[in-house]
Amino acid sequence: MxxxxxxxxxxxxxxxxxxxxxxxxxxxxxxxxxxxxxxxxxxxxxxxxxxxxxxxxxxxxxxxxxxxxxxxxxxxxxxxxxxxxxxxxxxxxxxxxxxxxxxxxxxxxxxxxxxxxxxxxxxxxxxxxxxxxxxxxxxxxxxxxxxxxxxxxxxxxxxxxxxxxxxxxxxxxxxxxxxxxxxxxxxxxxxxxxxxxxxxxxxxxxxxxxxxxxxxxxxxxxxxxxxxxxxxxxxxxxxxxxxxxxxxxxxxxxxxxxxxxxxxxxxxxxIGSFRAYRDLHAAGDDSVIFGDGYSQGSHRSLIDTDGPLVALVGLDNVGVIVRDGRILVVNLDAAQDVKSIVTRLKADQREDML
Structure with a gap:
């Protein structure tokens, strides 16, 4: 040794x-x-x-x-x-x-x-x-x-x-x-x-x-x-x-x-994606909610909002993220692709959104 x-x-x-x-x-x-x-x-x-x-x-x-x-x-x-x-x-x-x-x-x-x-x-x-x-x-x-x-x-x-x-x-x-x-x-x-x-x-x-x-x-x-x-x-x-x-x-x-x-x-x-973020806090098929949110008839979903009320009805496996006026709605099966939106924002010179 x-x-x-x-x-x-x-x-x-x-x-x-x-x-x-x-x-x-x-x-x-x-x-x-x-x-x-x-x-x-x-x-x-x-x-x-x-x-x-x-x-x-x-x-x-x-x-x-x-x-x-x-x-x-x-x-x-x-x-x-x-x-x-x-x-x-x-x-x-x-x-x-x-x-x-x-x-x-x-x-x-x-x-x-x-x-x-x-x-x-x-x-x-x-x-x-x-x-x-x-x-x-x-x-x-x-x-x-x-x-x-x-x-x-x-x-x-x-x-x-x-x-x-x-x-x-x-x-x-x-x-x-x-x-x-x-x-x-x-x-x-x-x-x-x-x-x-x-x-x-x-x-x-x-x-x-x-x-x-x-x-x-x-x-x-x-x-x-x-x-x-x-x-x-x-x-x-x-x-x-x-x-x-x-x-x-x-x-x-x-x-x-x-x-x-x-x-x-x-x-x-x-925690490399919103699916991983949800799974970290989830109990079974329950939806995970941070902030002012409601989930009705929706399973395996994620709400994380810093202010505006978010209500999710009849949708499974969906993430809704709200931060400083920016809103993301994503199918959690495609959560790895969120990075492509960041790439597009950079290409469009919208650095204020990043």
Whole structure:
């Protein structure tokens, strides 16, 4: 088993939550909203990565999110500002550079800011169980135990056992159709890809410069040449713009021979659509209502309004979202397509609606 000092969480907070428009908008992205409880998603994320084993969390975000992070998570580490979105591969490289500069003996826990984990104590236990394996030279990802044949997530197929419930990664699988997902559930050994990783940062730097240099090397330069203002580290824009925009799953995890997966049952949910938002709060076929709303003869539906009364009659599987005069009506089976409306609004230069 490898040695490490502490664990430095790096929380990815660059997303805009386009599939949750108009609930999530540029001024208040979904990670800054209380979608699952009384605290915001980014606060819950930081909370479950706290304790004596953890250093204060660092963040990677765009410039417009810095103030919200500082307000919502007062006990934070450095905030790395990405000049533009280049996916999670360059972010992971910059994060590894930062952890090495902060404490070269620390491990890096890389996680999105906008996931729900209903059993945070079990999450911390899983991280600590994986830590010696990561310190010994494995890139560990946390595979969530599937409880239904989800088609909106990627999957990880486990291979041969390594130690302490961890396995080699046999393969990464793209989002399946329902029949394929059902088959994987019946077969076993397939886990939802959570996008949460535990790394030895020096190994991330070494392998990414070898396996994904066009993604990693510009990110390395962007960190080295960053502008520092207190706890805010602004990555150098010209270098960062040259990063190949790859996710960390492709840039590193699908190419390395040192990947490992720890299967976990943590009550994990990714609120990536209004269907997922409804399902998080639903009891069976009931409709979910936030704000001033009525549902009559309607099932499996969602109302979320910030003021105007919304009444839903005789419609199943429908979402009605009202925010600041913006109204979305969506069939929840098509909830993943809400992002296309955001794309059209951008194309029409209607930034005031975003």
């Amino acid at each position: 490898g040695h490490y000092s502490q664990i430095l969480p790096v929380i990815l907070s660059g997303g805009a939550g386009s599939r949750l428009w108009p609930l999530s908008r540029q001024a208040e992205a979904k990670q800054f909203l209380a979608l699952s409880g009384d605290r915001t998603m980014i606060q819950e994320t930081a909370d479950r990565m706290s304790g004596p084993e953890f250093l204060p969390p660092a963040f990677i975000c765009n410039a417009s999110h810095v103030d919200q992070i500082q307000t919502q998570v007062p006990d934070h580490g450095e905030i790395l500002v990405e000049p533009e979105g280049r996916n999670t591969g360059p972010c992971a490289m910059a994060a590894a550079m930062h952890v090495m500069a902060t404490d070269p003996d620390a491990l890096m826990l890389l996680a999105p800011a906008d996931h729900v984990i209903e059993r945070p104590d079990a999450f911390r236990e899983a991280v600590l169980r994986a830590a010696p394996i990561a310190a010994a030279g494995h890139h560990v990802t946390f595979g969530m135990t599937p409880d239904y044949p989800a088609t909106g997530f990627g999957y990880i197929q486990q291979g041969q056992p390594i130690d302490a419930g961890l396995f080699q990664i046999e393969s990464f699988r793209e989002k399946p159709d329902e029949a394929t997902a059902r088959g994987w559930l019946e077969t076993g050994g397939y886990h939802w890809n959570s996008g949460i990783f535990l790394f030895k940062p020096s190994l991330v730097i070494e392998e990414m410069l070898t396996l994904a240099n066009d993604c990693a090397n510009p990110a390395r330069k962007a960190y080295v040449n960053a502008t520092r203002n207190g706890a805010v580290i602004a990555l150098e824009p010209q270098a960062f713009a040259r990063c190949k925009p790859e996710p960390i799953d492709i840039a590193l995890m699908e190419r390395t021979s040192k990947g490992a997966v720890l299967p976990c049952d943590l009550g994990w949910r990714d």
